[in-house]
Amino acid sequence: MEGPPVIDVQGMTKRFGGRTVVNRIAMRVCEGQVYGFLGPNGSGKTTFIRMLCGLLRADGGSGTVLGRDVIRESAAIKRQVGYMTQRFSFYGDLTIEENLDFVARVYGVPQRVDAVRASLEHLGLHDRRSQLAGELSGGWKQRLALAACLLHKPRLLLLDEPTAGVDPKARRDFWDEIHELAAQGLTFLITTHYMDEAERCDRLAYISYGDLLVDGTVDEVIDTARLTTWSVEGGDALGLAPRLRRCAGVGQVVAFGKSLHVSGADAGALEGAIAPFRTPGYEWKRVRSGLEDVFIHLMESSTDNFSR
Amino acid sequence: MGGGIFSFRRLWAMIVKEFIQMARDRMTFAMILGIPVMQLLVFGFVINTDPRHMATAVLLADSGPHGRTLLEGLKNSTYFDFVKQVADEAEGRMLLTRGRVQFLVQIPENFSRDLLRGDRPAVLLEADASDPTATSGGISALGGILNTALLADFKGPLARLAQDPPPIEMRVHALYNPEAITQYNIVPGLMGVVLMMTLVLVTGLAITRETERGTMENLLSMPLRPIEVMVGKITPYIFVGYIQIGIILLAARFVFDVPVQGNLLLLLAASLFYIAANLAMGITFSTIAKNQLQAMQMSAFVFLPSILLSGYLFPFRGMPGWAQAVGEVLPITHFIRIARGVMLKGIGFGDLGFELWPIALFAVVVLFIGVARYRQTLD
Structure with a gap:
């Protein structure tokens, strides 16, 4: 075609x-x-x-x-x-x-x-x-x-x-x-x-x-970026953002309305990082990474390359 | 800390900033330093309201010794520099008309013989008085020269000639502007100045304006050749130039009563060269300048020499050689000669060519530089 x-x-x-x-x-x-x-x-x-x-x-x-x-x-x-x-x-x-x-x-x-x-x-x-x-x-x-x-x-x-x-x-x-x-x-x-x-x-x-x-x-x-994204809702989901950002393995934490998208390049490390936050009242689920997540991920990793 | 109606700290911040910006704007800096130097040179050396060493042609028909003595006296006065011996009056007149010489001295046949006989022979001094300043010095010094120049010859038996009345008759023909009316000289020159100032300035902004308004990028992305852009931009101003010429000619005729001796159509045709030269100069500035302000500064930089070195305000032949050389390059110098020539002297096409080709050459060279400088990319 x-x-x-x-x-x-x-x-x-x-x-x-x-x-x-x-x-x-x-x-x-x-x-x-x-x-x-x-x-x-x-x-x-x-x-x-x-x-x-x-x-x-x-x-x-x-x-x-x-x-x-x-x-x-x-x-x-x-x-x-x-x-x-x-x-x-x-x-x-x-x-x-x-x-x-x-x-x-x-x-x-x-x-x-x-x-x-x-x-x-x-x-x-x-x-x-x-x-x-x-x-x-x-x-x-x-x-x-x-x-x-x-x-x-x-x-x-x-x-x-x-x-x-x-x-x-x-x-x-x-x-x-x-x-x-x-x-x-x-x-x-x-x-x-x-x-x-x-x-x-x-x-x-x-x-x-x-x-x-x-x-x-x-x-x-989206596929080539090999980015894993989780979404969390319920409870004080947005309030988790500062703590999540500090965790190793978490690349970006972005609010979408009432939910929070947490992405990372290493799926295992990301799952390990969010494990302590998977408490009752919060609903965690794997979602497909968005284009924006991928681009911000690309941008941040290329900045790293650039400054190195 | 921050209050108060006046703070030296804030003032100092402002002064430091202005110094940095001034030093970084090289063009303005060059102007600040360049203009006084130029003015010093020009006003100091070029302006000469009692110009001497005027180019003079001689028609010497006398074969005796006294004619030569008289010429020697004229030369020693430093007002007259003999540059050419002409064969007849027609040739002398042509040199005057074309502005090659300021004066023509005619010593008639049998001058020495008539002098000795006491017949008071007449010596004729013809002057191109279209610029009264250029000739008034020489003409007024003439009486004194005559009384003294021949004294050396009047010895022994000739001593009787040294008495009153003077043994020769001096006739002065102030040609082209016999009444020495300054407007006659200034108004045609003004035409050159007005055209230059407006046309250079207006096209000087033409390309920088595109750059500053951001339309240049679009223009460059289109299939336009540099020469198309440049000629396209200057063509409308040819009409503007002709409107200005029309206004000045009407004013010359009806306000200043300047006579028009020659063919106006010839002047209008010659003007096309001059308008084109100025527009080419403006558009070339425009390709060199980074912004409209720089283009204006560059224009101002040519205005000064154009006004001062062109013979517009001060007699061209009264200037030192280097200033005349600079003046000869400028189109305005030649156009002013054309305008004065047609209006005051009634010169024809044959006399005009000598002034036209320098203008045309200038236009072509300058436009070539402009086309070469025109940036076809945004690099």
């Missing part, structure tokens, strides 16, 4: 000064996939994406994007890629329509006037097309940016935290649209900090301090 690879790169490396920001990252994304790219702030996600679309020169690495050489053919790649920047980077002093018109002209979109009108109608912004883009709310700015990125019918979309600061309803609509487009064969590489969004991706990669720590489907990512 996998299509041909759209992004197929190896060893991508970027250094700023003496600091390696992206360290030999390999990535393979196939046609029609929605590929989630996760990692803490400053982990190198944006830098990696900028290298893919020729905005930054790579210090090392090879491979192809849309069949073009990622290092040498960035001009050709730019024409077929839509890149949505983390910060809104269209012109606040142009109207919605003028922004779209500018983009359409730059890419030489055929039947430009019709394409812009169709885009405005699809956005539901046709009536507000004369409004200055700078006056739009966060959610609308993000929809405008997506529409502008789609105007030249790219085959690959690189979206850098497209839903940061957008309300839940707008986020859901946004993701519905992404899946619709993916069904038509468009490929997406999306960075996000939201776990619900990560779970809507076909595949995920997790990057920390420039290193790719894990990639695969949601289930694969």
Whole structure:
């Protein structure tokens, strides 16, 4: 069911000064996939994406994007890629329509006037097309940016935290649209900090301090982490947290409503650590580790590696 | 500890912070040190309201000794430097029109013979008076020179010539601005200054603005070539430049009554080169500056030499050689010559080419630097 690879790169490396920001990252994304790219702030996600679309020169690495050489053919790649920047980077002093018109002209979109009108109608912004883009709310700015990125019918979309600061309803609509487009064969590489969004991706990669720590489907990512999680409810479950955190073998203790999730990398050590707390009144049960548990676990262990 | 209406500790914290920031902003620091040095040099050496050593052409038709004595006297006055011996009046006039020389001295045929006969031969001094300051010194010194220069020759039997009235007649033709009206000279120059200041500044901000507003990242991710971005950004300002020229020309005509001797269409065509040069300079600053403030500072850095070394305020030929050399590089120097030439002297296309190519060369070189400096990536 996998299509041909759209992004197929190896060893991508970027250094700023003496600091390696992206360290030999390999990535393979196939046609029609929605590929989630996760990692803490400053982990190198944006830098990696900028290298893919020729905005930054790579210090090392090879491979192809849309069949073009990622290092040498960035001009050709730019024409077929839509890149949505983390910060809104269209012109606040142009109207919605003028922004779209500018983009359409730059890419030489055929039947430009019709394409812009169709885009405005699809956005539901046709009536507000004369409004200055700078006056739009966060959610609308993000929809405008997506529409502008789609105007030249790219085959690959690189979206850098497209839903940061957008309300839940707008986020859901946004993701519905992404899946619709993916069904038509468009490929997406999306960075996000939201776990619900990560779970809507076909595949995920997790990057920390420039290193790719894990990639695969949601289930694969969870399985490879080999994390054991217990949930405890009842009694003063939340009150147990400080004491549990001090126990050897306990990695993280996170409150979810009235229950507490306790995870650890070593299942035996974790079971030993929680044994004293398994008293009547508390209901303990094994649960499947969540994506967030896995990521926080990955992040903490990579921090250890980094500081060592 | 923290109260009180004034605390030296808080003041000290502020002072330390400002010192660190000032030292770190190298550009501003360079300006603070560079501008006084530049002003000292310029005001100290360049401004010369009694300029001497003006380039002068000579038309010497006399074969006798007294014509040469007279020329020697003119030269010794230090107001006139003879740079060229011309064959006829047409050639001398051309040099004046093109601004190659400030004066043309004509000593007529049979000057020595007529002098000895007591016929009071006439010596003609033609001056390019479009800038009155440049010629007034030489013209006013003329009377004294005439009275003394020939005295050495008037000995023995010629002593009678040393008496009143003076044995020669001096005619002065102040060309192009005979009434020595300062506005005639300043208004065309002002056109160059206004265009430069506004156009350099406005395009200087063009690319840094994209960077500062965060739109650069988007622009770079699109398939645009540097030359497309740069030329695209400066083209609208060509129209702005022409609007400014229109305003200044209207003011020159109806407010200052500056006569227009030459062809205005020619001036408008030549202006395109000058506008392009300034826009190219601005956009190149924009590719070098890190932010809008730096771009403005860089612009201010060219304003000073452009105004002072271009011949706009002070006679170009009154400046020392190095200042003239710097001035020759600046487009404004050549444009001011064109504007004055067309408006005051009525020069034609043939005279214009000499001033046009330095402007065009400047524009091409500067734009080339800009394109080379334009960062195509975010590195």
